[in-house]
Structures are given as structure tokens and as C-alpha cells.
Amino acid sequence: MIFSNVEEPFSGARRRVFYCLPFVHFLHSLLAVLFVFDQIKFHILIFLGYIFRLCNFVIIFRVQAGLCRGIAMKPIAIIQHVALDGPEYFLDYLNRSGIPSRIFRVYAGDALPPDVRDYAGVASFGGPMSVHDVAEHSWILPEIEFLHRAVAADVPVIGHCLGGQLLALALGAEVSKAEIPEIGWIDLQPAAAAVTGEWFGDRQALRVFQWHSDTFALPAGARLLASSAFCRNQAFLYGGKHLGMQFHCEVKAPMIRKWLQVGYQEIDGHDLPSVMSVDEIDASLDAGMPQSHAQADAIYRRWLQGVYG
Structure with a gap:
């Protein structure tokens, strides 16, 4: 043959290289596409990252504002029994924490809500009346029933002084005259060391403001947290x-001074170690309130853990 001595152009290694060329071109094209796609993917990931951060910020903001869709923060129902004994520092704490609330002034005719489950918790406050003054105050029996329904529905309740007595009554305990009244600053003794840290913030001295002449018995199944002498x-x-508390951790100095103006005769009628004089109370308020409010912070913080988790 004429070409018998001429090497075939696509034989051996050259042929293998030739056959590999389409595959190499394919890989090159694929890498080029992947490179472009990788750049696009990189920018897409950056964009998605910003979207995620924005969504995260919006969710956190809406949770804090109590507006998160599907888990809206329910408000705290506040029950006020008299104009001169309101939520005071408790309301300050809620507002500072961004927690919504609604005040029901039962002394002014406000009706308590028909469904306690519309609220995350219930806070009941004090007053000069007795829980047994049902003839003079038409709201007492409905409130006792309301608190009973709150406990049954697992809606946390916190009661201050009269509110604590109403809670005890709702739980089936008795409320009666105390052996002696307590008016002024009173030292408390925790029932157990663990209680101090959990509910009172590991404070060395538990000193609270009191103004009461009635007291509640311990409801069946309840745990005693603190006592006084x-x-x-x-x-x-x-x-x-x-x-349920017998004391006033919610009150502020201006309100106590109003109490002194209208209730001084109750103080003057006693000569007891559990009753401070009007002058002693008035002189002690500015120094005593910071400690009282710090103690209230610990109590409210712990109670709200049971409300919102």
C-alpha cells in the first residue's frame, strides 16, 4: 500500500488524547458554568443571609412587643380594689419589661373578664376592707370566684395583702383577725434557705412594708414561703x-404617705411592737423603698417565669 509506511495520525496515544478532547472541553465548559453559578450562588447566599437576619430581627421585635403571630403575648389582668391602693411598682415592672396589662377597677364598677384564659396571669392588690365585707362591696364574691377559676385554668395568680387573702379564700382557706396588726417595716424569715434565692433574690435581710389586721390561713397543699415574728x-x-402575700412589695413612698394622712388614727390607736408610728414610717420611706423595690424585682421576676415560662 502507498501509505503502508506512514504512521496513522490518530493511532496510539494521540488517538486516546483525541478521544479525550471532547470530554476535556466538556469539563472546561462545566467548570466555567459552575464557576459562574458558584459566583451567583455566593451572592444568593449573601442575600439570603441578609434576609434571614432581617427576619430574625423582626421576629425578636414582635415577640418582645407581644405581637408574634400565633403566640401573641397575653396581658396580665390587674385587679384594683380602691383608688388609694393600686398596682404601683408592679405596673412599673411590667412596663419596664414590655409586658402588656389591663387594670380592672372593681371599686369603680369594672366587671372582671368572663374568660380568665384570655389573660396570662392575674394580679390582685390591697385595700382597707375585709374579705368578709361582701354586703358593702359587691365585687368581693365575683373576684373570689374569678381567682378560683384562674387557679383551675392554670393561670398564675399573685395577691398582695387583701389580694393574698382573697386568693387564700378562693383556695378554701380561712381569713380571720390577726393576733396583732402589722403596720410599718417588718422583718421576714424565709421558711427554707432555698426559698430565699428562688423568690427573694438571695437578699440577706427580708424587710417588707405591712399594713394589715387580718391574716390568711395556709391553703391545703400550699407551701409556706415566709413568716414574721x-x-x-x-x-x-x-x-x-x-x-399569696400578706405584705406590700408593690407600694411606693408617695402612696404610703397618702395612707398615713387618711389612716393615722389606726396607727395612733396601737402601742405595739408590730406598729411603727406615723413619724417613724414617714422618716423611713426614702431609705426603705430601694431595698423594697429590689426585693419586689426578685419576686415579680420569679412569678413571671411561671406566667410566660
């Missing part, structure tokens, strides 16, 4: 989240 049942916990 003059009144054993100062605070109880029921079901791990319902707190």
Missing part, C-alpha cells in the same frame, strides 16, 4: 405558680 403566714405558694 408577729404573723406566721406571710407568703405562700400554691401549685408552683400562685403566690
